[in-house]
Amino acid sequence: xEQVEQRPPHLSVREGDSAVIICTYxxxxxxxxxxxKQEPGAGLQLLMKVFSSxxxxxxxxxxxxxxxxxxxxxxxxxxxxxxxxxxxxxAVSRTNSAGNKLTFGIGTRVLVRP
Amino acid sequence: xxxxxxxxxxxxxxxxxxxxxxxxxxxNHLYFYWYxxxxxxxxxxxxxxxxxxxxxxxxxxxxxxxxxxxxxxYFTLKIxxxxxxxxxxxxxASSLDWGxxxxxxxxxxxxxxxxxx
Numbered sequence: 001x002e003q004v005e006q007r008p009p010h011l012s013v014r015e016g017d018s019a020v021i022i023c024t025y026x027x028x029x030x031x032x033x034x035x036x037k038q039e040p041g042a043g044l045q046l047l048m049k050v051f052s053s054x055x056x057x058x059x060x061x062x063x064x065x066x067x068x069x070x071x072x073x074x075x076x077x078x079x080x081x082x083x084x085x086x087x088x089x090x091a092v093s094r095t096n097s098a099g100n101k102l103t104f105g106i107g108t109r110v111l112v113r114p
Numbered sequence: 115x116x117x118x119x120x121x122x123x124x125x126x127x128x129x130x131x132x133x134x135x136x137x138x139x140x141x142n143h144l145y146f147y148w149y150x151x152x153x154x155x156x157x158x159x160x161x162x163x164x165x166x167x168x169x170x171x172x173x174x175x176x177x178x179x180x181x182x183x184x185x186x187x188y189f190t191l192k193i194x195x196x197x198x199x200x201x202x203x204x205x206x207a208s209s210l211d212w213g214x215x216x217x218x219x220x221x222x223x224x225x226x227x228x229x230x231x
Contacts, residue, residue, distance in 0.1 A: 004156070036222070038224075041123075041224055042224050043117070043118055043120075043205075043221070043222040043223045043224045043225075044205070044207075044222035045115070046219050046220075046221075049219070089157065101159045101162070101170065102149075102159065102220065103156075103159075104149075104156050104157040104158070105156065106154075106155065106156045107156075107157075
């Protein structure tokens with residue numbers, strides 16, 4: 001079945017610096033890709049969902065890149081601020097995944113220092 | 115945004131006892147999910163549920179597990195009896211629609227940490 005490797009597990013950056021999290025997946029039939037953010041005591045918040053037809057997606061304060069050739073999905077926090085401190089999860093789903101069955105990465109705990 | 119509430123946030127229970135984890139999904143959502151995360155490991159799919167029925171379950175969804183949503187109330191995960199290896203954080207999620215995951219958003223709760231002693 002699908003395997004998703006996420007790295008690094010921990011990331012500490014200074015405010016204003018960028019931070020990059022990378023997920024590598026194995027299933028070539030993976031089609032839908034997600035980044036979730038979890039702040040302490042809260043549920044997972046969807047940051048972005050990406051379809052296989054798109055490669056670069058920009059959100060507020062971050063960029064998501066999808067490299068299908070290398071089966072990599074990355075999240076780039078640009079100009080990080082303390083509010084970005086959280087655990088970030090990538091998740092992947094197949095084209096024929098009825099019922100939204102997601103395979104998650106292990107999570108990256110990001111700490112943004114003032 | 116839409117909120118999924120999970121009650122309680124932490125539950126401690128003796129091995130062999132029954133436990134029920136409660137989830138209050140987003141009010142107009144029709145599809146419900148449980149995921150399990152053992153400490154230090156990835157979150158893994160347990161089960162999805164629609165129209166009163168389990169649609170799909172993983173090998174982690176043991177015979178001791180059951181789910182239901184009686185009369186549109188809480189979506190529950192019951193474990194009876196519990197075992198030590200059931201200790202984990204259980205995440206509930208809901209979505210408005212089904213089908214290709216990219217067309218839908220799963221909204222997750224904050225999780226219930228279950229400790230089986």
